[in-house]
Amino acid sequence: MLDIIQKRRSCRTFEPKKVERDKIDQLLRAALWSPTSKNNRPWEFVVVENPETLERLSKCKSHSAAFLSGAPLAIVVLGDPAKSDVWIEDCSIASILMQITAESIGLGSTWIQIRLRTDDEGNLASENVKKIINAPGSLEVLNIIAFGYKAKERAPYSEDVLLWEKVHYEKF
Numbered sequence: 730m731l732d733i734i735q736k737r738r739s740c741r742t743f744e745p746k747k748v749e750r751d752k753i754d755q756l757l758r759a760a761l762w763s764p765t766s767k768n769n770r771p772w773e774f775v776v777v778e779n780p781e782t783l784e785r786l787s788k789c790k791s792h793s794a795a796f797l798s799g800a801p802l803a804i805v806v807l808g809d810p811a812k813s814d815v816w817i818e819d820c821s822i823a824s825i826l827m828q829i830t831a832e833s834i835g836l837g838s839t840w841i842q843i844r845l846r847t848d849d850e851g852n853l854a855s856e857n858v859k860k861i862i863n864a865p866g867s868l869e870v871l872n873i874i875a876f877g878y879k880a881k882e883r884a885p886y887s888e889d890v891l892l893w894e895k896v897h898y899e900k901f
């Protein structure tokens with residue numbers, strides 16, 4: 730597990746190759762088995778492979794989503810605030826477990842932040858995304874995760890980057 734965590738780096742350029750159905754299902758198993766507060770499972774996942782939809786999603790916010798148009802697969806992670814007051818935590822856990830699972834099955838991924846982000850006109854990216862994927866207005870979008878086969882490998886993290894000074898024992 731630590732090897733996988735050390736190797737996982739955000740990947741923003743992908744090979745033009747579809748992700749197989751069984752690999753998509755493995756990502757979804759990781760999400761659907763993830764822990765949630767009170768086992769409320771307030772999340773919803775929208776799998777997107779349609780290039781036109783991916784292109785539209787890549788423009789849902791001002792910065793840092795453009796590379797989505799070159800990804801073969803994205804999963805939009807939504808939460809229901811009416812089902813849980815900690816939907817953000819629950820959706821974040823499902824997201825990172827999908828990213829770690831992706832690394833373990835030879836896929837790259839990147840988290841694209843949607844919550845609290847806006848487009849060039851100041852519209853909420855979350856509202857833009859919901860319109861594109863026909864999601865109910867009552868849900869919130871946490872992120873979109875881009876997945877695919879890595880077009881280039883990035884060096885894994887080294888021991889040197891570990892910020893051990895962030896760790897405190899017994900008292901801060």
Ligand SMILES: Cc1cc2nc3c(=O)[nH]c(=O)nc-3n(C[C@H](O)[C@H](O)[C@H](O)COP(=O)(O)O)c2cc1C
Nearest residue numbers: 737738739740741792793794839840841842843883
């Ligand atoms: C909460 C969160 C939001 C992020 N938002 C974006 C984003 O909108 N676009 C993007 O390209 N990368 C995004 N990233 C990826 C980070 O830039 C990346 O994880 C960070 O630079 C560390 O690099 P690494 O993933 O290779 O370890 C996000 C990551 C997290 C955890």
